[in-house]
Amino acid sequence: MSEGALAARVLDALLREDYGGLRRFAGGSVLALPGGPSVRLLEDDPGFLSHTVVDPSQGLRLDDVLAAVRRVADPRDDVAAFERECRETLATARLHAAARPGVLRRLARVPDELRRGPGTYYETLAAYTDHPVHPTGRCRIGLNEAELKGYAPEFAPTFPMRWAAVPPERVTAAGVLPEWWPDEGLFPVHPLTVPHLEDMRVLPEPFLDVAPTLSMRTVAVDGRTHLKVPLTTSTLGLRNRRTIVPRTLPDGALAERLLHDVLRREPHLPVLLADEQTYGHAGSPLLAYMVRRFPAATARAHIVPVAALLAEAPDGRCVIERWDVPELFGAYLDALLALNVTLFRYGIALEAHQQNVSLVIGDGGLKLLIKDYDGTLVLAEGPLRGRGAFEDARMVTRDPEALARVFVTITLHLCAAAPAFGLARRGLLPARDGLAMIRDRLDAALGPDDAFLRARTLDAAALPGKAMVTAGTLVDKARTGSADINKHYGPPGPNYLLRDRRFRHHHRHHHLLHPRDDRDDTCC
Structure with a gap:
């Protein structure tokens, strides 16, 4: 850049x-x-x-x-x-x-079998792409060149995790620890966080080698497990700290359980959920962890974050070009919009952006993998009320408009439209075709009882947009009036779904998604 x-x-x-x-x-x-x-x-x-x-x-x-x-x-x-x-x-x-x-x-040089599963191959490629909206998305505030090269996903490093001995009386924990955990009394600590733990004994011996994922504070341990730990840097604005507020851990676990409730009622949805029920904290945003376990179905599939679809692969092409572009994009939109429209009916809007939604591409067709649930917004009077209480009141709303704004700014803007416009810029799919695919699939997903969401999307004169720079760095919450800086909105923008309505495409076929060829150097 x-x-x-x-x-x-x-x-x-x-x-x-x-x-x-x-x-x-x-x-x-x-x-x-x-x-x-x-x-x-x-x-x-x-x-x-x-x-x-x-x-x-x-x-x-x-x-x-x-x-x-x-x-x-x-x-x-x-x-x-x-x-x-x-x-x-x-x-x-x-x-x-x-x-x-x-x-x-x-x-x-990474063989095809190591590009499969929830590893770091696609995460590293995605780290070189710009955020679709935030202009300084590549910045990890305060980290120097040596720290970036040693710990950021763009450089594909591995490093040993550090471990802190935490007194049992300070620990709040849930779930079952993995077999590789060195001792129940130890907390994993990112090496960059160690200097900030002045009152804690950190063991010098390394017990576990890890590799950073796209989020950097989450690291890959093995082919089925990731570990999320606090960092003292910020991304997407100074106020977006990468520490872990203790209450977000049980709140995320509860949100995941709500999603499982929906999937039990809606078994047709092609969605997999990462298990985030194992976590712990010591009452501090610098002493916390979350163990993320992935479903068995991800082990042999290509797990491609939405953020990686347009990343440059080693062969010089975009990652998505390993597959048939319109077919893969269409199948992805089918799954994305079917899931999020269904969740909206249950009073749920996922803040699952392009980093937390992945395409699971295997022999059984495309599925979505969802992770990181602590930004979920739930309607207080929705069908799932009474399933538990969130510690963070900001995860609950009585305003359907708030739910719709999350649907538009996350599902439509970041997960659907941003890839469509990116495909057009790269000459892989005309903008009018990509937007027509979004419009048609959203139209098909919305039923006769979804008039409210239809009015806020397909039929809206304008669409809401986030004011990410204003709320993330320049103006504090006391003056913006937003309780959550990630849900602060600025002036509305154009409704790109209203344009070129005459261009309609009806790709409703669910084929198996095979690579264009099986050469290793095209596996991106």
């Missing part, structure tokens, strides 16, 4: 969110940056989250964008943190550019 490309992405996000009233400086196809140059705007039709985008070819300087931020900012805004975030993103992108060829050469 060049400086001009990053500057354009940052300015796009600020305009989308209308940070500091920045839109008032735009007229026609020109944005007059306060105190800076004029910037060309391009009409984006069909638009993903905005009707216009900044022309990335004009050589925009990051300094000019940040100067404009300083001019429109409220004195209370954390502009310094945002500047640091942008500059660290640029430095990380340059580090990626230097390391990527070597990493891809290493991954090209």
Whole structure:
């Protein structure tokens, strides 16, 4: 990512969110940056989250964008943190550019059998892609070059987990520990977190070698198990800390059980759930863990996070090109929309974005794998009421509109539309075809009793969008008024599902998804 490309992405996000009233400086196809140059705007039709985008070819300087931020900012805004975030993103992108060829050469030598199961092959590839919405998604705030190379998934490292001896009276735990756990009285600690545990004895002996997944704080232990531990960095904004708030562990486990309730009632849904019922904490966001176990059906399948579909594979093609692109994308949309529309009927909206939803591609056809449930939103008066209480009140709402906003911003924007627009940019599927596939499959999933959700999606004049930069870094919760920074919304954007209605495609076939050929170098 060049400086001009990053500057354009940052300015796009600020305009989308209308940070500091920045839109008032735009007229026609020109944005007059306060105190800076004029910037060309391009009409984006069909638009993903905005009707216009900044022309990335004009050589925009990051300094000019940040100067404009300083001019429109409220004195209370954390502009310094945002500047640091942008500059660290640029430095990380340059580090990626230097390391990527070597990493891809290493991954090209990974045999096909090791690319299957819930390992790190696809996770490493996905780590080189940009977040569809947040412009500084590559940044792990505060980590230096050596720490990134030693522990970030882009560099495909392995490292030994550290272990802390925690007094039993401080421990709250649930579930059954794996056989490889060294001792019940020990807590796993990420090496980067060790310096922050001043009052804790951390054993010098390494007991377990692990590899980072896309989230970085979650590491792969073996072919069936991941381990989630706290990190002191932030991603997607300074306020998005990668520590683990203790209450999120039982809340996530309860949300998973609710999903199992739904799947028992709806056995036709092609969905697998990761088991996240084993966890522990010591009352601290720096001393906690969650053991994630994967279903047996994932062991021999390709487990491809949605974030990896458009990543560059070692052969230079996109990951998705290993399979027939329209067929795979269509089968994925069938599963995604059938699941989330069904959950909406039960009063559930998953905050399962492109990192937490994976395609399970094996001999039995496509399934979805869902993990990380602690951002789930549940309707208080929904059909599953009375199944338990969440410790975090923000996981429950009495407002169906809140549920619909999560459905739109996560399921539609990040999991369906972002890949469709990405396929179009890469010349793999025309935008009108990809959007028609989303529209047709959502239309088919919505039944006669789903008028509310239909009105908020297919028939809406505009679609809500998150103000991720505003809430994640620049403005604190006390001033945004949002209890959850991940559910803070800015100005609405275009409804890309309203466009080109005449282009309709009816791919309702569920074929087995076979690779285009069986050469190792095409297995991405």
